[in-house]
Amino acid sequence: PVAAPAGRASAAISFARAQLGKPYVWGATGPSGYDCSGLTQAAWRAAGVSLPRTTYTQINAGRRVSRSELAPGDLVFFYSGISHVGLYIGGGQMIHAPRPGAPVRIAPIDEMPFAGATRVA
Incomplete structure (x- = not known):
């Protein structure tokens, strides 16, 4: 079982859930569309945390955690070139653009x- 997210x-x-269904737009940071790192940056900004703009820089924000340590709110990164990011929500699921x-x-x-x-928090 994954603990319910708390605080930030x-x-x-909650912010990311409210964006469900909005279009992917390359380079976009909202509010009408997002790219992957624009969505995670906007979600954490809504929680009072400033993140760098790109996937390549977001992976160095905060503390690295292993896959077995994932908790809701963690940023999850994909591909060997670190070219995609999502927001982990628990249960093996993420919200992403x-x-x-x-x-x-x-x-x-x-x-x-x-x-x-x-x-990151």
Whole structure:
């Protein structure tokens, strides 16, 4: 069982949930569309935490955690070049902005090659 998110993680997840269905727009940081790192940056900004803009820099924000340590609110990263990020919500699921033509959605973290995770708050 995964503990319910608390505090800032809960606020970040609530923000991300409210974005479900919005379009993926490359380079966008909201409010009408997002790319992957724009969504995670906006979600954590809504929780009072400042994150860098890109996936490549977000992986170095906060403390690295292993896949077995994942908790709701953690940033989860994918592919060997660290080219995608999502917001972990528990139960093996994340909210992410997947790609052009695919809206912000909930998806399993197993659908892409896992590369690492960071806890920012």
